[in-house]
Amino acid sequence: MSFDPVYKLVKQIPRGRVLTYGALARALRLPGGARTAGRAMGATPRGQAIPWHRVLGANGKILIREPYASLQKKLLESEGIRVVESRINIKKYLWIPLRKKAPAIKKSRRPLPKSK
């Protein structure tokens, strides 16, 4: 599937570090953004050493539902990451991924000024 680059990056997350769907999506420039990253994770094949539990929602919050949420929390804590009420200190554990795809974004992404 086209999610390969995502799994590849997730596999590279160091132990004790985490990543957010948004950061993941941006690092790989996934079209559709965080949502696409989320789908990729949801389709994560099991039994392939993919540390999916190191991927959290924005602000280090666990967004998935049971029973995975509990499992994720458990796994994270087993790595030394403090999890409190389904969330962690994202700023402290966030891992900055290395660009995989060339940062060849030619045109500055300015889709629409949009009234704000």
Add this chain to the structure above:
DNA sequence: CATCTGACGACCG
């Protein structure tokens, strides 16, 4: 083919 839904995120009240 029309809708809904989802391991998302930014914004607003």
Add this chain to the structure above:
DNA sequence: GCGGTCGCCAGAT
């Protein structure tokens, strides 16, 4: 801090 809305995209119904 919490809950609702909107934008985004793909797969399921």
